[in-house]
Amino acid sequence: MMQQYMEVKEQCQDKILFFRLGDFYEMFFDDALTASRELDLTLTGRAGGNKEKVPMCGVPFHSADTYIERLVHKGYKVAICEQMEDPKLAKGLVKRKIIKVITPGTITLENAVASKQNNYIGCLNEKEGILSMALMDVTTGECLWADCAASVMEDSLFDILAVYEPSELIYAHMGKDMDAVREYLRSHLAQCTVTEFPADDNVDYSEQARSYFPPEDFAAATAAGDCIGMLLDYVSDVMQSDISHINSLEHIDNDRRLVVDAASLRHLEITQNVRDGGRRGTLLDVLDKTQTAMGGRLLRKWLEAPLIRIADITRRQDAVEDFVLHEIMRQDTADVLNRIYDFERILTRIETGTVSPKDLVALRESLAVIPQLKNVLAGASADLLHNLNDRLQTHDDVYDLLCRGIKDEPGLVIRNGGVIRDGFSPELDEIRSIAANSHAFLQELEEKEKEKTGIKMKIGYTKVFGYYFEISHANTKPIPDYYVRKQTLVNAERYITPELKEFEVKVLTSQERMLALEYKLFGDIRRQIQGHIPAMQATARAIARIDCLYSLACAAYDNRYVRPSLNTKATISIKDGRHPIIEKYLKDELFVPNDVTLNHEDHEILVITGPNMAGKSTYMRQVAVLVLMAQVGSFIPAKEGSICPVDRIFTRIGASDDILTGQSTFMMEMKEVSYILKHATSRSLLILDEIGRGTSTFDGMSIARAVIEYCLKHIHALTLFATHYHELIAMADDSPKIKNYTVAVKERGKNIKFLRRIIPGGADRSYGLHVARLAGLPESLLKRADVILEDLEKNGGAPVPAKAPVNPAPSPMGDNLFSSPVIDKLLSVDVSSMTPIEAISFLYNLQKDAKEGSGIQ
Template structure:
């Protein structure tokens, strides 16, 4: 057996092997050490003594799914090796084979992946400096693809990976870019399992893709065909089952969707918050009132990739508006949707042969609700709701089969029986009747034989001879020819008949036969359902859209959202806009609404000044979030609004370093700004917060001003620019496209109150000391800071008064201006005309060194 184990293990060296032995899956050697540590299992041994014993641990086969799920979530791959024959009938060692491999990207166990989140596996390949990416969710049957030039690898490919967050990545033929891709995955996707593929020269991966997907779907993906084929081959190899349910191929199309890079999604907290990466306190959390897991997954996609075409957005808005106004329609739909299970993923388990009896009941119950949904949608007037109604099928064949074949409350495990409904199969009914009514059946047979033969007899049973008719010698009459003498006793004869022998076989093997037949019938039902899977997948996707539209309508109704109008002239006008997340979770005070106007005529760049904590960042985020909501088809929290769809939303908000790649806070900031300026267009929306704050005052102010000028002269995007450099408000005098706005503040002595209103004009100071006082800094510290501030302002530059030895402020000359005082003294006193060129260079070098030391640059 151990020799057999080692032979199987050779086929899956990088996986934990679950080796079936009777009622357990056993693990040996390094696999046992790993599994015992990760799963808290007791480690034992097998064979030999002491150190020679093979480490071993195991789990019961009937509860293995829980253990497999835990290992896969930790990034391990698990190979399942099953017994391929009945141990009772096997000659010699039982034949065993690997029947499937479970990986983070191919796991289909019911509770293994979040119900309202996709679980993608990605494949990346490269040819002629063009990278291909394929993303597949085996639980829902969808496959996405994209192309990316190697020159923009970090901007395009990494953005897609960070948005879709695959749990597993496979790659091949990456060449010089392999290290870059692996470094990114290691640094930013630590939970992603990575596998390098060695493509087979004997396989035509392009042909594999063409054979799997329809020609019209694959036509546009010609350059990515090999990548798609590699991914299909890998998934087929590890799952070892039919994957024809993966039948939806789509391009990640930036021409039809609003592109939001990973940094912007994070800054705006669309689907993950910045605190712990969870969904609480996100836009998704606010808008998600979906009733089904399918709708929850789709809503996430709508928010991560909103629409850009006015016609598409309008179609979605019309449906939402009808559901907002038609409260009875919305409530009826929600009542039906509450009864629909995640049958999109159930269909995958049916296709791959892992569906449970509970899955079949859930599918049947879901299909039973479809007629009610169609009945409600039959009264809809909006184009999208009518289309969705047409896409919904009731699938009567499947519903009828499941109603006839599966019990209302079946057993949890098909191998334990109690799943197939009475009346579905005559043979099964007979076996069940025999098992349940064997005593009555024997009595009936006995009476029938007595009447037929006229002989007094009784039926008996022994373990040695089985069932028999016993006839005493006193009642001996000529017995029929079909009676076969089995045993002679002192006072009686025992006989068997073909009917009694047949009954004996049935009763003795009924339980085993009943379980076997139920398992067979369940498999036949599952196979019959498989042919309807593509049509049911279309129904599932239509249900998901209906659910999303109802969710957006319910949120709009509950929170007093309005429908924004759409325009095509690059203009954003919002009156009394509110931040949907902050408004929802604000407890102690009312949210203060604000207006915004952006256009290319006289409001292209808004320079927003004001103190920290006054609401500048909230205001800018609010504008971006409301635009995103509008393009997703949602209503928005505002009095009214007219919004032009933008092609991209960029944000540069917050301060953070990147320890893993050794980048400082300022470097991260500059790289994000570089990315924005490189990719923004006149149809983009830019949210820039405190550009330049990560370096010295003069450097930062210079960069901030230059960024604004570059946006005006080269990018022409609609831009919100918040800054503490209130000196920048003078730029509005030089360009009619720049407008100054500030946060209204009410000042009382040394205290301030933030009014949260954005008003025209610019701030003349930053109120930093006021905010520091609100934060509770020691009063002595604040008094000292006020002295330093007065001295700095009197000098007109970033000078710092040195601390005297006694701890009091020095009243001597200021140090820390552009050059320290000793440098100035040496420069004033030197006689340049008397120096040789060599002496001048040496003096200049020493002067520069002293200036750097004085400014803290070295």
């Protein structure tokens, strides 16, 4: 057996081998050491031919899915080696072979992949200077592709990797370029498993892939054809099953979608927050009211790749508005969608042979409500909803098959039976009847034989002779010819008849035959459904789109969003806009709305000044998020808005470094700025926050001013530029396209209050010390900072020499009256806002401080 194991292991050296032995999957040698560590299994040993025992651990085969899922999520690949014959019937060693391999990108287990998130496996291939990439979600049947010149790989490819986050990547013919890809994955997608694909130069991978997809879709993928074919070849080989359900091919087309690079998606918190990478506090979290997992996955893709063509956006807006205006239709749609399961992934499990009885029940219940959904949408007025309704099919043949074939509450696993409905198979009904009613059948047979022969008899059973008719010697009537003597006793003879023998065979093997027949019938049902999979996938995708439109409508209705108008004048005009994420999570105060105007005439660049924490970044992110929402087809949180679709949104916000690659905060900032200036166009929206702050003041200010000048002269993008360098407000005097805006602040002595309003004009200072005071820095430190600031301003920024602190002789009255901590505290408190108890407590503490300062006990 160990020799057989070693021969199988040779075929999968880079995988953990689950080797079937009876009721367990066993692992040996290094696989056992790894699995015991990662799965917290008990490590044992087994004789392997040498003096020392072979390391060994195992898991029950009926619960192996859970363990496989945990290993795959840790980045391991698992090979399943099954027994290919019944051990009871095998002569010698049971034959075994690898039936499938499960990898991070090909896992289809029910709970292994997040329901509202895609799980992509990617492929990279370089040919004649063109780099191609294919991405596939085997759980849904989708395939995406893109290509670019290898020289711009870092700009295009890395953005795609960051957005789609493949869990597994294969590559071929990449050469030295793969080193850069590996370095990127190491620092940004560490969980991605990377494997080299052994491409055969004699195989036409493009031609192999052609049959999977509609001809018109595949025709566009000329350069990427080989890459797509390699990925299909790899997935088919790993899964060891038919993968014809992969039939949707889509180009990652920057001409038809708004491109939001990875950094901007992160800064704007579109689908992942910046704190822990989760979805709480993201735009997706705010807008996701989807009722199905299919809709949830699609909405995420809509947010990551919004539309760019006004006609496409308008169609979505019309559908969203239809739902918003018709509450009954919206509620009825929710009631139906809530009863639809993730049958897009169920169809994949049907195709790959891993479907469970519970899956088929879920598919049946989903198909049952599609007619109701069609009835609801029949009353819609939006063209897109009518189009989607026409694409919904009821699949009556499949629904009827599932109703006839599968019980209402079947067993959890097919191997335990109890799945096929009574009446579906006469043969199965008979076996079940025999197993359940064997005693009644025997009584009925006994009475029938007594009546037929006129002989008194009884039916008996022994383990040695089986079932028999016992006739005593007192019965003198002739015994029929079809009675075969089986045993002679002192007072009686025992006989068997063909009918009794047939019953004996059936009853003694009924349980085994029943399970085998149920398994066969379940497989027949699965194969009959396979022919309908492409049509049902189209229905599932239509349902996902309906769910997304419903979700956007619910968010609009619940949060008081309005429909923005679309224009072709390169203008963004929003009145009383609100940040959709912040206003949802703001608990103690109302969100302050703000206006924005951007155009190429007199508002091309807005220079925004004001203190930290006043709302500059929020305002700029808000503009970007509202534009993105509008191009998704969503309504926006504003009083009104008119938006011209932009081709790209770029953001440079926040401070972060990259420790893994040794890049400082300032270097990261400059690289992001470089990327933006290289790719932005006059149709882009730029959000630039605090450019130049990671270096010295004059260096930073110089860079900031030069960036604004470059944007004004070469790019002409609509730009929001926030800065602490209030000296930059003078640039508005030199160009009519630059406008100054600032955050309204209310000053009161050395304290300030943020009003959160963006108003025309520029700030004449940065309010840094005011913000430091709000943060609670020691008052003595702030006073020293005031002195340093005053000297710096007098000296034009020249450094101030440090002075030794002067220690005046202590006075019997303590510190000077007008600079003591007691006076500072007294001046800082708002007496009119204090309660009597707070005033007494404050006075008590003040007196205590005064006594300590004067030395009085």
